[in-house]
Amino acid sequence: MTTYISEIDVSLNNVEEQNLRGKGFKQLPGNLNKEAGGNCIYLWYKEGPKAITKIQVTFNDGMTTGLTRAGYKKINKNLNAGARGDCIYLWSYQGSGEFDTPIVEIDVTTDVNNEAAKFAFGWERMACDLNRKAGGAWIHIWVKRVKQTYICDITATDSFGLDADLFGNHYIRVDENTNRGAGGSKVFIWYRQTTDPKRALADLKVSINDKEAREYQDQNYRNVNVNLNDETCGNQVYLWYKQEESSNPIKAIALLLNTALADDYRKAGLTVIEKDLNAGNCSHAQYLCVYQ
Template sequence: MMMMMMMMGVRGVFLLLPVFLLGLTIPSMATYVTELQVSFDNAEGQQFRSQGFNKIDLDLNKRAGGKFIYLWYKRGSVPITKVQVSFNDQQDVGLSNAGYTKIEKDLNSGAGGSWLYLWSVKGSGEFDTPIVDITVTAGNDAEMFGLGWERVACDLNRKAGGDWIHIWLKREAQTYICDVTVTDSFGSDHAHFRSGYIRVDEDTNRGAGGAFVFIWYRQTTDRRKALKDLQVSITDGQYQQYQQQNYQQVRVDLNEGNSGVLEYLWYKKQGTNNPIKAITLLPHKDLVADYDRRAGVTVIKKDLNTGNSGRYENLCFYQ
């Protein structure tokens, strides 16, 4: 009886112990990135600051001229899970139909580049992992992968010159690439967004004419479902090689509609125990050497515009 009373007493004390002494954590109500804004002047900046937004102090038009443009974010309890950038009206349609929120401010305002708009969505499905931090970089930025960040592919100085400007995201948990696909038209965009896909927001046909071709991927927190390798074939021999090595082909030509060679994306889910964590596109040849020497980064050294006059582009992934 005495022993039972002692146990009950200990149990009672246990229940009164502070949570931190038990090694437990209580999720913060302000853990997540929940809202984004863009300022064009000091007055807007002051307004956003008074509303609880945090400023990322890097000009999105850096060295390109134009307005001084800054990205702002707010923290809260209902997270943004995906961020996209559009640079033509056709891209906007799918994003809008899929329920994404658009910031109606051109990120290249005054700089003469592409008309760029930022979009975000608060998803809650299997392929949505909350974003807990966001930042912006200028210039070579490959080291960010090793620090747990995920790159938004579109250069925010697209066609404007200046520094290479990219948004980077950090998620609540480690994610892995579990699916990839390719589109050569905009008709299925909203369906892909609703199915949890993220679009790599740079055209693999950039400057080459032909169709707008985009690579898409989905993320999972389940390491077992991750892709293990990606390849690109640009010759018949490579096509046959990847078939024989049991890669799966994505059956859309990355050069669709232009004069280049037939190019296909291939993936594999079996093999090494080294899952792919991130995918991006490098539309600047000068970036290749810096990315290629980073631990865990693989640059597929095959120009996605082989055989045409388009921009030199490489697919890149991080493991």
Template sequence: DISLNGDEELWFSNNGYTKLPLDLNKEAGGNDVFLWYKTGDYRAITRIQFSFNDWMKKGLMNEGYHLVNKDLHNGAGGSNVSLWFFKGYTECDVPIVELDLSTNEADDTKKVQPQWERSACDLNRGAGGDWIHLWMKRQHQTYICDIQASDGDISNHELLRQGYTRIDEDINRDSGGPDIFIFYQQTTDEKKAITDLKISTDTKESRLVKAGYQKVKTNLNDGTRGTPLYLWYKKDETNKPPITFITVVNMMAKEEYVKAGFNVIDTDLNLKNSGHKM
């Protein structure tokens, strides 16, 4: 849940909630906003998503997600970012047992540990404050077993229904094209895991086909004048560890991730268009 004032903070504290001490409006102005969570053995939360436009809200509501009906930018302006959660029971649904927040790329790289994953949505999106990202720890280690991309609200809803997690950042942000999101599906079975990801332009596709990679059909630059870009994945790279974690980062954060030893696909997702560099 979210607290917007001292009275709400006191209530959460008295009722067994854990407070994340970072103000979600840090350096953005507005009221103090804090995230709280509570642990227990009954009906754990298994997925957390964010919305920042009306069709994202509609899709999450239609698929049974619960809205925390409070503005994360209370008094600060910016995108209308809302927090949603889901309690599921499929193979894709592993309980979330702990939450944390990061405020910069160096902080990000320190938090990448087994069982943890990062939301790509900047909780200060459009508000001008510090970058703030939510981190979630799973009860058990999960692996990425499928990846998709979607350029329409209908297919977005269908993927949520099938247990996919959406990377909550529009790949076409500020490019003039349609909203495009990457989705991934998780499993606890390491044998089903994806072991390598690539992004291609047209000139590289034949090599990837010969190497046994599978193509994700959606053009990540669809509707723009940019270079067509496609995701490719492979599951049988025995010399590579299973992928446990996928996110999208701002181009300014790339160097910090590379220095920390992470596998970063060095391709601007808005290649040769005017969109947000990531």
């Protein structure tokens, strides 16, 4: 019988570690608070016949409402416990159907040198740095699914009002604000996955000015009609995509805030779109990366 990642949990201290071990959970190496000065925090998982199909991260209260309404399960343990920084929580969901592909492996990276190469082995990186605003190492959770998946739909939101509907329609939220540090709206990119490469997106672009937007429109790209820089003093930034049958469909996207890794990501075969999603702001640079 095939087994999947069926439960995840978090330990904040030695007592919780012993408790989870006694319940049959397996511990992943890698302190989720590495170099941030807080508790030694670890991610644990259990395998079973009913799969987790989605994992999300929240770092503010607004992000939680849609997850609760959509039936996600919260692990009520702050991943920044004992450190400064945002209160960060994990959420999991066990879904089924075309847009819910079971997770069969889970991993954590605490060393940036171990990130880029993982994409070639079918891993997906979760966007939120688990040391968000706490300093320390860059910490990311990664998942691998039972089959290769492809991105078939992409959208964006500039408020939390549509979250429950999008989660209910099996979208995954890229859990980092594209307006980070710039003020303005809380803007998030969302995507949906399929195992059918014929339904996948063929290309993604980013425009940071009117000239680029006109060029992509003339090239028959379709627009995601949400300004990723909404309500800031910066440029108008938009996503553009093509959805057509391709010999090189999009398998994964990644939001790269540690832009020093751009060369590593390129060497690993990703396309790094070096157009800052915060263009025109004196704030945190972000690049969108595409793996095909």
